[in-house]
Amino acid sequence: MNTGEAIHSMCEGYEKWGASPSFLAESKTRGFVSVSALEQFLTSIETSLEKSNHRLLPFVSGNGSTLRAFPCAPTRRWNSCEQTLIASDTKAAMCMLPFFWQIEPLLFAAARGAGAPLFMTQPDNFAVAARAIDTAGTNTIITTPSTAQAFAQDLTGHDDTHPRTWLLIRLLGETVHDMSTFASAARVTSEIHLVPGVPLLVQCEHLLMAKMDKRFHVSEEFELSLEDGRLLATVRDTELMPLFRLELPFPLKEVSTCQCGKSTMTL
Amino acid sequence: MMNLEQLRTLVQENTRASGNDFYRRLYGLESEKSHLEIASIDEWRMLPLLSKQDMIKRSFKERLFVPSRELQTISITSGTTGGPPLFQPRSYQGTPLESLCLPYPEIRGATLAGTLQFPHEHERAFAFLKRNPRVIHFDPQHIQESITLALIAGVEIIIAQTFFVSAMCEVAVKSGLAERVQLIVVAGETWTRSEFLRVRGLFKNAKILYDYGTKEAGTMAYTEVLGPEYAVVYHPMPHVYFEIFDSDTGLLVTPDTGVIGELLLTTTVGEPSAFPLLRYRSGDCIRVESVSTDGTDFTFTLLGRVDQDFIKIPGGMLRADELERVVSKLSEQISDRFEVHCFEEQTPQGLKKRIVMHIQPLTGAHLETLADTIAKQLHLGPSFTYADGVQKGLYLPLICVPLTTKDPVQKHKRILKHW
Numbered sequence: 001m002n003t004g005e006a007i008h009s010m011c012e013g014y015e016k017w018g019a020s021p022s023f024l025a026e027s028k029t030r031g032f033v034s035v036s037a038l039e040q041f042l043t044s045i046e047t048s049l050e051k052s053n054h055r056l057l058p059f060v061s062g063n064g065s066t067l068r069a070f071p072c073a074p075t076r077r078w079n080s081c082e083q084t085l086i087a088s089d090t091k092a093a094m095c096m097l098p099f100f101w102q103i104e105p106l107l108f109a110a111a112r113g114a115g116a117p118l119f120m121t122q123p124d125n126f127a128v129a130a131r132a133i134d135t136a137g138t139n140t141i142i143t144t145p146s147t148a149q150a151f152a153q154d155l156t157g158h159d160d161t162h163p164r165t166w167l168l169i170r171l172l173g174e175t176v177h178d179m180s181t182f183a184s185a186a187r188v189t190s191e192i193h194l195v196p197g198v199p200l201l202v203q204c205e206h207l208l209m210a211k212m213d214k215r216f217h218v219s220e221e222f223e224l225s226l227e228d229g230r231l232l233a234t235v236r237d238t239e240l241m242p243l244f245r246l247e248l249p250f251p252l253k254e255v256s257t258c259q260c261g262k263s264t265m266t267l
Numbered sequence: 268m269m270n271l272e273q274l275r276t277l278v279q280e281n282t283r284a285s286g287n288d289f290y291r292r293l294y295g296l297e298s299e300k301s302h303l304e305i306a307s308i309d310e311w312r313m314l315p316l317l318s319k320q321d322m323i324k325r326s327f328k329e330r331l332f333v334p335s336r337e338l339q340t341i342s343i344t345s346g347t348t349g350g351p352p353l354f355q356p357r358s359y360q361g362t363p364l365e366s367l368c369l370p371y372p373e374i375r376g377a378t379l380a381g382t383l384q385f386p387h388e389h390e391r392a393f394a395f396l397k398r399n400p401r402v403i404h405f406d407p408q409h410i411q412e413s414i415t416l417a418l419i420a421g422v423e424i425i426i427a428q429t430f431f432v433s434a435m436c437e438v439a440v441k442s443g444l445a446e447r448v449q450l451i452v453v454a455g456e457t458w459t460r461s462e463f464l465r466v467r468g469l470f471k472n473a474k475i476l477y478d479y480g481t482k483e484a485g486t487m488a489y490t491e492v493l494g495p496e497y498a499v500v501y502h503p504m505p506h507v508y509f510e511i512f513d514s515d516t517g518l519l520v521t522p523d524t525g526v527i528g529e530l531l532l533t534t535t536v537g538e539p540s541a542f543p544l545l546r547y548r549s550g551d552c553i554r555v556e557s558v559s560t561d562g563t564d565f566t567f568t569l570l571g572r573v574d575q576d577f578i579k580i581p582g583g584m585l586r587a588d589e590l591e592r593v594v595s596k597l598s599e600q601i602s603d604r605f606e607v608h609c610f611e612e613q614t615p616q617g618l619k620k621r622i623v624m625h626i627q628p629l630t631g632a633h634l635e636t637l638a639d640t641i642a643k644q645l646h647l648g649p650s651f652t653y654a655d656g657v658q659k660g661l662y663l664p665l666i667c668v669p670l671t672t673k674d675p676v677q678k679h680k681r682i683l684k685h686w
Contacts, residue, residue, distance in 0.1 A: 046419050049419055049420070049421075050377075050419065050420065050421035051421070053400075053401070055401075056401070056403070056416055056419060056420050058412060058416060067412050067415050067416070068419075069415075069416055069419040069420070074400075091335070092338075092341060098406055098408065098409055099404045099405065099406035099407075099408070099409070099413075100404065100406035100408075100409040100412040100413050100416065102386075102403065102404050102416065104385055104386045104387060104404055105386055105387040105390060105402075108339075108340070108385065108387045109387075112339070115336040116338075117335075117338035117339055117340050117341050117356065117357075118339070118340050118341070118385070119340065119341040119342075119343070119354070120385065121343075122408060123408075124408075128343060128352055131351065131352055131354070132341070132343075132354060135326070135327055135351075135354055136327045136341050136354035137327060137328070137335075138341075
């Protein structure tokens with residue numbers, strides 16, 4: 001697909017999700033959609049979302065000041081999470097992500113796919129989370145890097161058992177954390193999400209085993225293209241969510257090919 | 268509620284030699300017995316009770332009645348009196364019983380959920396009921412964000428713990444959500460009447476009802492839509508069996524209007540159940556409001572926790588140990604048995620707390636004089652007595668009435684809430 005065709009597909013995609021003619025005209029002229037333009041698009045379709053059956057996820061702008069609803073198909077699954085849970089032989093998964101991320105149904109489906117029960121707790125409830133590891137067989141924790149860091153320190157401080165696997169979810173624009181705190185854990189895998197539950201960058205088993213914590217693969221849901229120095233992300237299945245030629249607000253370099261066969265990117 | 272045949276099957280299935288031995292051990296079943304058979308309701312009533320401690324003593328794995336891969340979720344109940352939390356396994360809930368009591372099918376909007384259930388369980392339940400399955404998970408740590416999403420999602424129903432609804436009021440009103448909400452189902456600790464009226468006033472288009480459940484067992488009873496008289500009377504659902512237990516005497520109590528006791532519950536959560544609850548001590552103190560003509564069913568109000576040893580009132584805390592101290596100082600005039608009932612009363616200055624103390628005068632002591640003496644000696648804080656609060660108009664004067672009981676050996680040292 002050449003650039004002209006890609007821009008045409010982008011407009012078709014956004015139109016299908018209810019974009020206004022002015023948004024489509026602007027996007028066509030620009031040839032891509034910036035994060036702020038996406039935010040405007042989400043604002044403009046808000047009234048139509050009420051009647052739709054889409055799952056609504058919170059889209060938080062870069063500075064965290066505004067929140068928009070990001071729609072995605074109710075049938076959409078969080079496959080990378082399911083793969084992580086399976087690969088890490090998860091007996092029980094514990095979610096320590098903010099509840100307002102609306103991630104529970106996606107995570108529950110992933111956990112079912114891995115044959116593991118799900119336990120949810122507030123991110124700051126370290127006492128209960130520690131007991132869940134001890135007594136309920138929870139061996140995989142899904143959380144943010146900052147919560148993981150604080151919780152791991154708390155576990156060490158109380159001489160409590162650490163989980164076997166951490167799945168760390170970082171939102172677009174968040175800073176990279178030093179993962180050395182988790183050195184004792186057998187497995188630490190990270191994902192960078194465009195919206196909670198929508199991973200753009202993921203890690204495979206090979207990256208994880210090699211402890212290459214700053215290297216990622218592009219999620220199977222997206223394709224990336226580099227045009228005029230801009231990195232653009234487009235969802236492969238246009239039915240799943242409205243994300244076409246989104247300009248990523250961070251640089252991403254292709255550094256090598258992984259043993260799994262996919263390109264390895266670094267931030 | 269369940270009938271004898273259902274209870275019999277429940278006991279049979281959960282005491283099979285080939286299955287989990289939890290109840291076999293609890294019931295002291297001999298190893299050669301293939302299962303336990305009960306023939307009558309009297310035999311059912313002989314079965315030992317199940318407590319949270321019984322469950323905590325056995326590991327999570329030892330409590331599984333289904334293969335671990337069939338588990339869907341894990342829920343948690345907080346430990347009682349500082350005890351450890353209990354992690355409870357849950358399996359697939361084929362029929363979403365917790366939502367069958369939901370009235371007003373014409374309300375087609377989405378739901379804002381902050382309950383013991385997981386959001387996906389609500390989604391499944393609403394889909395099963397052919398209602399709008401969209402559910403927004405309420406986050407008490409991010410109220411503004413939750414309400415913003417709820418507005419966009421078209422929320423018209425709130426299902427949440429009472430304290431979550433209280434906490435979201437301000438944002439819900441400011442954002443316009445409160446006006447859109449048509450149905451609120453609340454669970455957990457009962458609101459005071461004044462709080463109920465406040466919430467009702469803010470969510471002026473919403474019908475409000477309660478459901479009763481525990482983290483261990485899910486929803487088991489529900490109320491009708493509440494009117495301004497605020498009578499929170501629960502009706503048991505068909506999949507449960509309730510009994511009443513006097514935790515002081517250790518005896519079962521026959522359900523009769525006015526009877527007070529701890530609720531024993533029998534229910535299976537999930538199909539098959541990851542852990543069936545048989546004659547489980549809920550820790551909830553109830554009062555029977557009405558009994559069906561055949562005596563098998565009853566409605567009830569919640570009076571608080573059995574081990575409730577304090578209650579917050581304006582100006583401080585009414586504590587059981589402080590009440591005991593005051594009562595023991597008056598041992599020449601009253602016995603050591605008492606019950607404290609807390610109400611709310613409408614006054615020209617608005618709703619105020621009314622404390623009624625049931626005591627047993629030993630001599631001809633005048634009840635009004637005793638009330639006055641107790642109020643002056645009863646501390647709600649280090650330097651604040653009950654009488655001080657009355658003087659400041661924080662609540663109504665203490666009333667003492669004679670303690671009446673059918674059981675002369677029954678102990679009475681408790682605080683009961685009536686709001």
